[in-house]
Amino acid sequence: MTDNLAKQHTVSACLLGGTLLIAGCAWFPESTQRAVMNALPEIGQTISEAQQRLPATDRWPDPAWWDIFNNPQLQTLIEASLESNPDLKATAARLSQAQSMVDAQAAELYPTVHANITFNAQRFSANSVQVKFAGENFRHMLINPLILRYHLDFWGRDKAALQAAVGRAVAVENELADAKLLLSATVAQGYFDLSESAEKLKLIQQIVRHKEALLKLEQTRLELGLVERSAPLTTGIELNAAREIEAAFRAKVDLQRHLLAALAGRGPDWGQSIAADPSLFPKRLNLPADLPLSLLAHRPDIAAARLHAEAAAEEIKVAETAFYPDVNLIAFTGLHSVSMTDVMLQGASLAYAVGPSIEFPIFEGGRLRANLTYQEATYDAAVERYNASLLHAVQEVADALTRWQEIEDRLAKHQHSLEAAQSNESLAQTLNRAGLNNRSDLLEARIQVLDQRYHLATLENERFKTAVQLFKALGGGYTENDKL
Structure with a gap:
């Protein structure tokens, strides 16, 4: 059941992407006559x-x-x-x-690689939804020593x-x-x-x-x-x-x-x-x-x-x-944790991701x-x-x-x-x-x-x-x- 649902989501995403791609190309203005070098x-x-x-x-x-x-x-x-x-x-x-x-x-024309360190300390309202999951005081630390971005120059x-x-x-x-x-x-x-x-x-x-x-x-x-x-x-x-x-x-x-x-x-x-x-x-x-x-x-x-x-x-x-459509390949790997001690000591803090990022011009x-x-x-x-x-x-x-x-x-x-x-x-x-x-x-x-x-x-x-x-x-x- 889960596999079928995943396949349906994949097909839907492809159809949506293809539709947007075709629509984007359809919006391309007609070419006009250009000046000529004598x-x-x-x-x-x-x-x-x-x-x-x-x-x-x-x-x-x-x-x-x-x-x-x-x-x-x-x-x-x-x-x-x-x-x-x-x-x-x-x-x-x-x-x-x-x-x-x-x-x-x-x-x-080349990939860009950079690093990022983020530390957030935040207090949520006692009546907020976040309190039920993270408490009133919340700390979050991200250490991303490797963030890669590469623009795929298809066009x-x-x-x-x-x-x-x-x-x-x-x-x-x-x-x-x-x-x-x-x-x-x-x-x-x-x-x-x-x-x-x-x-x-x-x-x-x-x-x-x-x-x-x-x-x-x-x-x-x-x-x-x-x-x-x-x-x-x-x-x-x-x-x-x-x-x-x-x-x-x-x-x-x-x-x-x-x-x-x-x-x-x-x-x-x-x-x-x-x-x-x-x-x-x-x-x-x-x-x-x-x-x-x-x-x-x-x-x-x-x-x-x-x-x-x-x-x-x-x-x-x-x-x-x-x-x-503008396509970028984005990847990162780093350590994410809500604890400043766990972020460096526990392997469970390891996080990574890789995948394309596609932007479609719809209305500008x-x-x-x-x-x-x-x-x-x-x-x-x-x-x-x-x-x-x-x-x-x-x-x-x-x-x-x-x-x-x-x-x-x-x-x-x-x-x-x-x-x-x-x-x-x-x-x-x-x-x-x-x-x-x-x-x-x-x-x-x-x-x-x-x-x-x-x-x-x-x-x-x-x-x-x-x-x-x-x-x-x-x-x-x-x-x-x-x-x-």
């Missing part, structure tokens, strides 16, 4: 046309792409920034956090959560690489601005000296009645304007040194020692002979966006498993469905951010190539203007030596040459900064690390 936008024709118009080289910049500019001061600045920049250190700390989260999530929740944590950590690693690339590019462009300002300061100082000499000459000629009064006045106005520009560039050089010092994690005094020597820069920069489009997909920011989207997909799986007030919807929306947003990153990357490459072509064309045309000004200066000097013109003509010719060199400094700075933009747009030679 392929790399077409840019092959743009690159091909640029390579046909611009000189190319087989050299491709490695992660230390700034070496191509052949400037020890620039190399020192970038290395100091990568070592000491506070924002970069903060990003590195985020990577340590993400790696710790991976370790914490990986621990969910892949723990594995999906671990994959999501790994993806987030690798994404942060890529974000750190992107931060390094952005910092090095910012330092390089800041140094080029400093070099341009320092060069222009030298040129404007020479222009000021020539303007001063020209003003003295005009004043002398005015005293001799050889020119109108307007001549020295006009020269004086031009001299004051040149002096204003000189003062502006003095301040600009200091401000740019302060900026570079801050990027390097140092104070303004450290920046005063930064030397700007544009003479070391290469006279010409060439495009890489091969611009592999596959590098765009491995740009650190794009790789990070893709990894965040993939991690969000794993988190959808975690949210989906919440609709299924819409919490599980809302969480799943949230994770799906998070995934869609991550995918669209990835798609936007791809479009932005392709645009950056195309813009840099167009800008490079423009700068090369302008430099070629400006070189003709500079050569013409230099020829005019040589002619004025020859005529002056022969006594066929006055000294003011020679000074004006020299000022024209300085003006052309002044504009040349602007174009050369734009060329170097455009090269940095292209190297950055192509990832700066970055190679993605898929493993944490």
Whole structure:
């Protein structure tokens, strides 16, 4: 009779469990259409046309792409920034956090074992039911030196959560690489601005000296009645304007040194020692002979966006498993007694248990469905951010190539203007030596040459900064690390 009753209870429990399992699966929401990661936008024709118009080289910049500019001061600045920049250190700390989260999530795949000691002393009411069995004063002691809990990951929740944590950590690693690339590019462009300002300061100082000499000459000629009064006045106005520009560039050089010092994690005094020597820069920069489009997909920011989207997909799986029964294996062994002396001395105090614990989601007030919807929306947003990153990357490459072509064309045309000004200066000097013109003509010719060199400094700075933009747009030679 007892065996039949036990069998009936077992069958009833199985039927109830199966019914709840089926019911739980029936409550699972219908799947909706998810966002899709786009392929790399077409840019092959743009690159091909640029390579046909611009000189190319087989050299491709490695992660230390700034070496191509052949400037020890620039190399020192970038290395100091990568070592000491506070924002970069903060990003590195985020990577340590993400790696710790991976370790914490990986621990969910293993059983947990802990111990427990409990002592209770309680007085029951004299009118309570417990008094009939345990008396008014009741003491209970539990010593469980071994309590085991193991989550049976039937639906892949723990594995999906671990994959999501790994993806987030690798994404942060890529974000750190992107931060390094952005910092090095910012330092390089800041140094080029400093070099341009320092060069222009030298040129404007020479222009000021020539303007001063020209003003003295005009004043002398005015005293001799050889020119109108307007001549020295006009020269004086031009001299004051040149002096204003000189003062502006003095301040600009200091401000740019302060900026570079801050990027390097140092104070303004450290920046005063930064030397700007544009003479070391290469006279010409060439495009890489091969611009592999596959590098765009491995740009650190794009790789990070893709990894965040993939991690969000794993988190959808975690949210989906919440609709299924959760199964844990629980076991304990220990000593239980109502007597503090008996608990350690009598074998009858030994207690143990082992068995599964199954939880069924029946009614959650819409919490599980809302969480799943949230994770799906998070995934869609991550995918669209990835798609936007791809479009932005392709645009950056195309813009840099167009800008490079423009700068090369302008430099070629400006070189003709500079050569013409230099020829005019040589002619004025020859005529002056022969006594066929006055000294003011020679000074004006020299000022024209300085003006052309002044504009040349602007174009050369734009060329170097455009090269940095292209190297950055192509990832700066970055190679993605898929493993944490």
